Amino acid sequence: MALRNCILSSARAIDSIFGAKVANFLQTRRLLYSCVLKVIQPAQVQVGSPRFLKEPSQVLTTGYSFSWRGLATETAERKDGQDLGKTNEEEPFIDVAWPNEAWSDITKEIFHQLNAGTENGNWKRHPGYLRTGERRLYSRNISEQGKGFEYAVFINKREQRATCVCQFGPYLEGPPSHVHGGAVATMLDALMGICVHHALEGYYLTANLNINYKNPVPLGSTAIFHAKVDRQEDRKGYLSAYVTSADGRTTLCDATSLFVKLSQEQMEKTKKYLPQDSHSDKVVKAEKSVV
């Protein structure tokens, strides 16, 4: 346990250095990149790119090592009538479901409590990918830390449950100084979608989302989202969820949803939209590489 925590803590420290370096590249060169988190050896971080850096630079640190691959792919610009359906074969992902500088103390505290639950293997942290290409996941589409959703999801597959800590940044305003109902709906949809995807087999889409808003959510505050699969009937997954304030004392929302699994025929039609190297594959790869 202690060693694992030490590795994770070092990984987090390295991640911030790493993140800054990548951000610089993006700002100056507007390039896409993909990254692979890999513990190689202690006391060394390799930061390099085989394609646009001739010699990989090396940065010494007290922790463990990362390597990353840069891709000299220009970002695609949207044009009228252009088919946005096509996807880059090597779409870039960075896992941002980790505390960063914009997280408040309470958000970090809840994250670490939830993350401690992963130690016995019942709970698993769900990576949150920040894409840098033209198409972006709605809940991760603002690259500036702290401005939009800052969140991490944890999954308990056996109990068919998922929990999420979320800090709502200032770009999510609806009523003055409060979070937009659509932003809360987005997190509910995202969390229940992740929950059903992991708890049941197959690819599910939202068919119904029914939300009761019980208390307004202050802008800049942190909330805890809980979701679970209530029952499964053929291709239908029924879920429920609720949202509390960070201290758990105030219920902010509750919700139910119906997700419907794509049929084999629908999956065939959907294949053209899925990247060749799918999101799920990347998750597995990233997890395997952190020994």
Place this chain on the structure above:
Amino acid sequence: MALRNCILSSARAIDSIFGAKVANFLQTRRLLYSCVLKVIQPAQVQVGSPRFLKEPSQVLTTGYSFSWRGLATETAERKDGQDLGKTNEEEPFIDVAWPNEAWSDITKEIFHQLNAGTENGNWKRHPGYLRTGERRLYSRNISEQGKGFEYAVFINKREQRATCVCQFGPYLEGPPSHVHGGAVATMLDALMGICVHHALEGYYLTANLNINYKNPVPLGSTAIFHAKVDRQEDRKGYLSAYVTSADGRTTLCDATSLFVKLSQEQMEKTKKYLPQDSHSDKVVKAEKSVV
């Protein structure tokens, strides 16, 4: 009618020049600003700022005139535990509910059809404000044209209805190449909120939002949202809505909602969150200035 159309068409042309100028200021100086749209005299556009431009510059064009005021107010940076509840007294607004270069031909066409309905006075275009400060309206929080929601709302107060044309940009992805359920929920909540606000008296908050997702919405596509107040019971407003594809042939979603009016007591508590020069006042001012 012809004169009115001519003025509006010129106003749109000027708006794009004006928008670019303002964007430059923002990029180079990171200043907030407020703008007032004003038809002064033909064949001249004044672009100037009494506070940070010593002499207003003048730009000649074929249309009508705008004046704007710049405010040398630094943007507020969010810090841990900082109260985001405070608002800038002179919060900046720009009306972006007009076609821009990122709008597809079909989006523009639907906009102009809906806008033609305003000529007899039954329908009214609802301004859409892009704020540039720390706090941003969730559905307008991406300043780069075409990446997020591009939309305009039209209201028929007498019939208690509202219609919206919306183009979903590439930053709104949920399932691969399709719009996130949360993004659709956000537009539904926004449209029904605007509808109830104009149709009934008072300040309303969402209490329930129930959405049936009937067909996936392709990323980059345009949809038409229709909302109406079904009935009012005391402080409760019951609304329904549906969403179709741009050609009106496919129903993408339908939804119902319950909005609850703030009581007098709640309004008193809420006052601290409302800007002194409220959003509604600004709307009235902007409309009055376009003769």
